[in-house]
Amino acid sequence: MKKNRCWSCKxxxxxxxxxxxxxxxxxxxxxxxxxxxxxxxxxxxxxEVWFKKWIVGKQTYEEISRDSGYSVSTLQRYFNIxxxxxxxxxxxxxxxxxxxxxxxxxxxxxxxxxxRDDVFKQTQLYRIxxxxxxxxxxxxxxxxxxxxxxxxxxTCDGDKSLLKAIRKVCPKVPVQRCLVHIQRMCKIWLSAHPxxxxxxxxxxxxxxxxxxxNELKKQYWIKEVLDWYTKHENFVNEKSYNHETGRYWYTHKxxxxxxxxIRKALPNMFVFLQNSKIPKTTNGIxxxxxxxxxxxxxxxxxxxxxVT
Numbered sequence: 001m002k003k004n005r006c007w008s009c010k011x012x013x014x015x016x017x018x019x020x021x022x023x024x025x026x027x028x029x030x031x032x033x034x035x036x037x038x039x040x041x042x043x044x045x046x047x048e049v050w051f052k053k054w055i056v057g058k059q060t061y062e063e064i065s066r067d068s069g070y071s072v073s074t075l076q077r078y079f080n081i082x083x084x085x086x087x088x089x090x091x092x093x094x095x096x097x098x099x100x101x102x103x104x105x106x107x108x109x110x111x112x113x114x115x116r117d118d119v120f121k122q123t124q125l126y127r128i129x130x131x132x133x134x135x136x137x138x139x140x141x142x143x144x145x146x147x148x149x150x151x152x153x154x155t156c157d158g159d160k161s162l163l164k165a166i167r168k169v170c171p172k173v174p175v176q177r178c179l180v181h182i183q184r185m186c187k188i189w190l191s192a193h194p195x196x197x198x199x200x201x202x203x204x205x206x207x208x209x210x211x212x213x214n215e216l217k218k219q220y221w222i223k224e225v226l227d228w229y230t231k232h233e234n235f236v237n238e239k240s241y242n243h244e245t246g247r248y249w250y251t252h253k254x255x256x257x258x259x260x261x262i263r264k265a266l267p268n269m270f271v272f273l274q275n276s277k278i279p280k281t282t283n284g285i286x287x288x289x290x291x292x293x294x295x296x297x298x299x300x301x302x303x304x305x306x307v308t
Contacts, residue, residue: 096152100285116285137165153278157181176271179209180281189254198232199255
């Protein structure tokens with residue numbers, strides 16, 4: 001038997017409650033509302049719930065059929081209709097945009113790359129692919145420029161392919177490295193309790209990044225980094241013999257890796273101080289863009305499925 005779902009609270013805890021206008025009537029034991037069985041709008045909402053479980057929750061047809069009461073063939077028919085209603089994005093043609101560019105990876109080896117304007121909170125373009133590839137990022141940036149959109153600044157996590165594409169397509173656009181990404185990776189690599197004094201001190205320095213909001217604090221922070229390296233230079237460059245590879249390599253790899261990330265990112269870490277419109281992190285895109293798609297278009301994940 002097909003299970004009825006409450007259109008209000010989405011509960012399956014529903015019981016039959018007589019008839020109304022020759023239609024079967026039901027009562028939701030969870031929220032207490034009454035509704036009839038033949039309601040197309042309710043039926044459509046129910047199917048969208050199962051569609052979301054299939055796409056986002058990655059449930060199989062058999063699992064959804066067992067829980068919903070619909071047959072597998074019926075679910076396939078409904079879902080194929082929904083997959084055909086793919087969204088059409090409208091492009092913003094603001095005079096100047098300040099892009100947040102970030103990629104979100106899903107467990108099914110699908111990558112969603114989003115280009116979002118931080119000032120007007122509008123997504124300019126998105127690509128569904130399997131990774132951050134130079135050729136695709138290069139093409140996306142060219143497509144944005146071809147629409148007549150002027151890019152005033154870009155904030156990104158520093159992916160090598162993306163930085164290469166930016167240098168190729170729009171070399172004069174200022175690039176801001178996401179400070180949260182740098183800080184987060186340093187915390188992960190150094191762990192919560194570094195074993196060495198050098199690691200502990202570098203972690204403390206990295207944790208101060210998000211407090212920098214003016215030129216004076218920036219200069220003090222850079223000096224602190226340089227003083228740290230002067231103090232621990234021998235420690236950072238220390239090498240030991242690896243019997244597995246048969247060669248010498250850096251002994252304190254995580255500490256060196258963190259310092260290397262900071263050193264390479266330093267030229268692009270404080271661009272936001274020269275232009276207040278350039279965001280210093282990509283936090284505005286990582287969850288907000290996906291929430292916006294889910295809110296305004298219930299079929300965002302259609303394209304994710306089509307790629308596979």
